[in-house]
Amino acid sequence: MTKKKVLFLCTGNSCRSQMAEAVVNHELGDTWRAYSAGTVPAGYTHPKALQVLEEIGIHHAGKSKHVDQYRDEPFDWVITVCDSAADTCPAWLGTGNKQHISFTDPAAAQGSDEEILQVFRTVRDQIREQILASLSSK
Numbered sequence: 001m002t003k004k005k006v007l008f009l010c011t012g013n014s015c016r017s018q019m020a021e022a023v024v025n026h027e028l029g030d031t032w033r034a035y036s037a038g039t040v041p042a043g044y045t046h047p048k049a050l051q052v053l054e055e056i057g058i059h060h061a062g063k064s065k066h067v068d069q070y071r072d073e074p075f076d077w078v079i080t081v082c083d084s085a086a087d088t089c090p091a092w093l094g095t096g097n098k099q100h101i102s103f104t105d106p107a108a109a110q111g112s113d114e115e116i117l118q119v120f121r122t123v124r125d126q127i128r129e130q131i132l133a134s135l136s137s138k
Helices: 016-027 047-055 083-091 113-136
Strands: 004-010 032-038 077-080 097-100
Touching (some): 004 016, 004 113, 016 032, 077 113
Parallel strands (some): 004 077, 077 097
16 A cells, blocks of 8 residues: 655744654554655754653654755645745645644743643644644545
8 A cells, every 4th residue: 555645844844843744654654654844944853842752652863854855756745834834835836735734833932841841742732633633534
């Protein structure tokens, strides 16, 4: 069986799109292959994103990548996960149905270390719920 392919786009490709890629590959790996990229890649995956993924048993070794790396790749779906990427990615010229599902940027969270981690956990859980439901229906 051929796996469907999904590309998650964000601005920095350090948090939300990385978490979406990891969750889909972990939870739906039998039917989907997920990738992620950014319009202005940060050059790293946020340590707190990796930490909250590990908390639910997902080990992710993602790298921050530029969207241009995937221009010639065929995707079944291209999903933007931040409003900034949604604004800049209508220029996406590659194949694939397009969808936008907005999530708060956990990297912008302020407060104590525990409060910031809680924002990352909340976004992780929202990604699990909304992205998995969306892809399961496709």
